[in-house]
Amino acid sequence: MTAVVDTPTHKIAPGAALAALEAGDFSGPILLQSLLLRDEQQERLFALARQRREACFPARKVEVRSVIEVSNVCRQRCNYCSIGAKADRHAYTIRYEDFLELADHLYEKGRRVLLIQSGENAAQEFVDHVARCVAGLTERHPDMVQILCIGNLDPEQYRQLKQAGADRYIMKFETSNAALYERWKPRDTLANRLACLESLLDLGYQVGSGNMIGLPGQSVEDLVSDLQLLGRYPLAMASCTVFIPGEESNYRDEPMGDLDLTVNLLALIRILFPDRLIPTTSSLEKAQRGGQYRGLMAGANTVTIHDGTPDRLKHLFPIYSSRRFAPPDEHIAAIVKKAHLTFAPGALR
Numbered sequence: 001m002t003a004v005v006d007t008p009t010h011k012i013a014p015g016a017a018l019a020a021l022e023a024g025d026f027s028g029p030i031l032l033q034s035l036l037l038r039d040e041q042q043e044r045l046f047a048l049a050r051q052r053r054e055a056c057f058p059a060r061k062v063e064v065r066s067v068i069e070v071s072n073v074c075r076q077r078c079n080y081c082s083i084g085a086k087a088d089r090h091a092y093t094i095r096y097e098d099f100l101e102l103a104d105h106l107y108e109k110g111r112r113v114l115l116i117q118s119g120e121n122a123a124q125e126f127v128d129h130v131a132r133c134v135a136g137l138t139e140r141h142p143d144m145v146q147i148l149c150i151g152n153l154d155p156e157q158y159r160q161l162k163q164a165g166a167d168r169y170i171m172k173f174e175t176s177n178a179a180l181y182e183r184w185k186p187r188d189t190l191a192n193r194l195a196c197l198e199s200l201l202d203l204g205y206q207v208g209s210g211n212m213i214g215l216p217g218q219s220v221e222d223l224v225s226d227l228q229l230l231g232r233y234p235l236a237m238a239s240c241t242v243f244i245p246g247e248e249s250n251y252r253d254e255p256m257g258d259l260d261l262t263v264n265l266l267a268l269i270r271i272l273f274p275d276r277l278i279p280t281t282s283s284l285e286k287a288q289r290g291g292q293y294r295g296l297m298a299g300a301n302t303v304t305i306h307d308g309t310p311d312r313l314k315h316l317f318p319i320y321s322s323r324r325f326a327p328p329d330e331h332i333a334a335i336v337k338k339a340h341l342t343f344a345p346g347a348l349r
């Protein structure tokens, strides 16, 4: 018997959902049903996503990024995150000279896309420091694309960083549900987050956004709204991570997010917004071995390699979990090959 899911307005068989997606019907009930596809139907969803990826990126290339986690100082206290959870964690900020040395090393290794990540710290002194790092790197390696992921700042600070040479900014909205947002991120509001996202777009950054899947209180309907919110902005990048209950975070006892829902959402992002850059994040691999490969098969086209932050600092930036899982270069190379893709020599857009 064919499984049928009840929604308030429709009953849709899985095959019908796929046909509707192919025909460009992205209405709420179709998206909801598509999130629930499993087994053979799920494989067909992924095949459609790959077809859309190949139409926009015919060279079958994957963008490779390195990441430098420039500081773990954070003014937020997000319930899902371990970084701010431990009051006595050693605070670090990578010095200007050290940053340039790390970036030089990555450049020599062939990297042309760098993700600069940190806790959220709007102190002008810190923003000045990051702007100096960005400007120094721009001067030495003008062809290195620089992506910032450093949180909510003032429009003036975003302008300063853009002028220093930053190209892109990742500002995930995490959830489109304002009540959930404030439950997960008690020191922030969704309205404030979206205002930041809009000011980044106004300034001409290539902007990325996205959500997390499987946090407490979140429903499948919320994920449909997340997809719809992703369509409201002209984004260059979109990403979804599966919730990992970090053992030092306030949500340590909550169940991990559902990987199938996450990869289906990734496939839907590709089908709805085929020209965006979509990462297969290490959270997928942390959730389940082979998870990152599934992300590529569901339509992702960027990977991040954790070869920028010095080993002695990595444990001080416990983004998903303090027993941090950073897939090694060889693992990333192997899954890219297995997915019949190759590394792009530089940025994909």
Ligand code: 5AD
Pocket (backbone or CB within 6 Å): 080, 081, 172, 174, 211, 212, 241, 242, 243, 244, 245, 246, 283, 319, 320, 321
């Ligand atoms: N599980 C899954 N994703 C997470 N992120 C942060 N902590 C977690 C977690 N425990 C994601 C958020 C954040 C990005 C840097 O990583 O989406 O914006």
